[in-house]
Amino acid sequence: MLEARDLTKRYEDGLLALDHLNLTVDDGELFCLLGANGAGKTTTINLFLDFIRPTDGKALVDGINVEADPLGAKGRLAYVSENVMLYGSFTARQNLEFFARLAGQAGRSRADYHMILRRVGLPEKAFEQQVKRFSKGMRQKVGIAIAIVKGAPNVLLDEPTSGLDPKSAAELMALLRELRDEGRAIFMSTHDIFRAKEHADRVGIMMEGRLVMVRTRAELEEEDLERLYLEYMEVEALAL
Numbered sequence: 001m002l003e004a005r006d007l008t009k010r011y012e013d014g015l016l017a018l019d020h021l022n023l024t025v026d027d028g029e030l031f032c033l034l035g036a037n038g039a040g041k042t043t044t045i046n047l048f049l050d051f052i053r054p055t056d057g058k059a060l061v062d063g064i065n066v067e068a069d070p071l072g073a074k075g076r077l078a079y080v081s082e083n084v085m086l087y088g089s090f091t092a093r094q095n096l097e098f099f100a101r102l103a104g105q106a107g108r109s110r111a112d113y114h115m116i117l118r119r120v121g122l123p124e125k126a127f128e129q130q131v132k133r134f135s136k137g138m139r140q141k142v143g144i145a146i147a148i149v150k151g152a153p154n155v156l157l158d159e160p161t162s163g164l165d166p167k168s169a170a171e172l173m174a175l176l177r178e179l180r181d182e183g184r185a186i187f188m189s190t191h192d193i194f195r196a197k198e199h200a201d202r203v204g205i206m207m208e209g210r211l212v213m214v215r216t217r218a219e220l221e222e223e224d225l226e227r228l229y230l231e232y233m234e235v236e237a238l239a240l
């Protein structure tokens with residue numbers, strides 16, 4: 001479970017990037033956060049990862065305060081960034097093995113790693129290939145495989161589908177739903193309104209550091225998410 005309580009970030013230059021965010025993403029929930037560039041989505045994710053420190057409020061991972069116990073919190077998190085960091089000269093399986101060991105999860109066989117790579121839909125012939133020539137979609141898949149191998153109950157993703165072709169994006173979302181069904185809390189930022197509506201249990205819209213709207217899947221059946229989003233952006237433009 002991920003919780004933001006009055007989570008606030010003012011950067012050193014004075015910019016209020018996140019303004020008292022209150023949000024819970026439950027175990028077994030897939031939450032998609034929409035918002036224009038600069039709305040504060042990455043800032044939110046970075047606060048959960050302890051990449052930056054809050055100026056007020058707190059981020060909790062399964063009840064662990066990230067600021068007070070960053071290692072404890074990190075142990076329960078997996079992060080898939082827009083450009084997954086992998087070791088280019090390692091194969092997909094070697095990367096997986098490396099990150100598994102780093103997370104204290106040694107003792108798996110090559111076949112075990114292959115099984116996980118198969119599960120995330122990486123083509124069989126890529127398992128033992130160096131990742132340096134992998135497409136973005138393939139890197140994302142290895143990123144998710146690392147999240148699975150870590151066994152992290154909470155997964156954060158920053159615009160994971162941006163730049164993916166439609167098939168890869170659909171596969172990624174299907175995979176995230178599977179992880180959700182296993183009981184993980186999944187929090188992702190995205191610009192993909194269509195997929196947010198299709199796959200998320202709840203969708204939020206962030207504007208200038210504030211969470212201005214949250215809707216459940218059921219509520220969105222009655223509403224046009226794209227129109228709602230554009231209406232909020234309209235309001236923002238008028239306020240400027």
Ligand SMILES: Nc1ncnc2c1ncn2[C@@H]1O[C@H](COP(=O)(O)OP(=O)(O)O)[C@@H](O)[C@H]1O
Nearest residue numbers: 011015017035036037038039040041042043044
């Ligand atoms: N390290 C930083 N120092 C100062 N301002 C930053 C920093 N990182 C992000 N910002 C600013 O904070 C705001 C929110 O940024 P960000 O969280 O990256 O938004 P998003 O991910 O929604 O596009 C933006 O105005 C951005 O320019």
Ligand SMILES: [Mg+2]
Nearest residue numbers: 041042043158
């Ligand atoms: Mg961002």
